[in-house]
Amino acid sequence: MNDIDSTPTPQGELALQTIAMPKDTNASGDIFGGWLLSQMDLAGAITAREVAGGRVATVAIEGMAFITPVHVGAVVTCYCDVIEIGRSSIRIVVEVWIDSPHDGEPIKVTEGEFIFVAIDDKRRTRTISRKG
Numbered sequence: 001m002n003d004i005d006s007t008p009t010p011q012g013e014l015a016l017q018t019i020a021m022p023k024d025t026n027a028s029g030d031i032f033g034g035w036l037l038s039q040m041d042l043a044g045a046i047t048a049r050e051v052a053g054g055r056v057a058t059v060a061i062e063g064m065a066f067i068t069p070v071h072v073g074a075v076v077t078c079y080c081d082v083i084e085i086g087r088s089s090i091r092i093v094v095e096v097w098i099d100s101p102h103d104g105e106p107i108k109v110t111e112g113e114f115i116f117v118a119i120d121d122k123r124r125t126r127t128i129s130r131k132g
């Protein structure tokens with residue numbers, strides 16, 4: 001995983017974009033980490049489904065770090081970078097970025113490694129077929 005402060009631009013492909021709403025805040029008025037985590041899970045799942053060619057389940061989340069609070073109204077963008085494909089697993093670095101409310105500059109909010117597993121309709125793991 002890249003060092004969280006040393007990467008000036010998003011790594012990976014844009015997978016999901018949404019707006020942080022008042023209902024997603026904690027008692028301090030900042031956006032809940034759990035809400036961000038669920039957006040990252042969705043973004044990773046969209047990417048993993050493409051790679052796996054079908055259904056996936058999240059099996060693990062590693063190395064999460066929350067670096068900057070998110071304000072209500074922020075446009076939250078998730079980028080996904082597939083870093084490893086195993087027999088049935090897909091390891092994806094998911095980064096979340098917002099635009100600074102002060103100068104509009106992009107700010108990295110959090111990142112984490114998500115591992116998804118390709119599963120069939122009986123929830124058994126399945127081998128991912130490689131393209132090409």
Ligand SMILES: CCCCCCCCCCCCCCCC(=O)SCCNC(=O)CCNC(=O)[C@H](O)C(C)(C)COP(=O)(O)OP(=O)(O)OC[C@H]1O[C@@H](n2cnc3c(N)ncnc32)[C@H](O)[C@@H]1OP(=O)(O)O
Pocket residue numbers: 041042045046049056057058059060085086087088089090115117119123124125
């Ligand atoms: C236009 C667009 C359209 C489409 C747009 C659709 C959007 C789509 C949205 C869907 C909505 C969101 C979906 C979110 C995804 C959930 O939120 S899924 C719900 C939460 N997750 C679960 O309920 C999963 C529960 N766990 C399980 O069922 C079982 O653990 C699993 C996943 C079937 C795996 O079973 P298992 O016995 O652990 O299997 P095992 O063979 O040991 O391991 C399988 C692989 O996982 C790896 N692995 C297992 N555990 C770990 C671990 N802790 N760490 C790392 N790797 C591990 C193994 O190394 C192995 O890798 P490979 O060597 O095969 O590559």
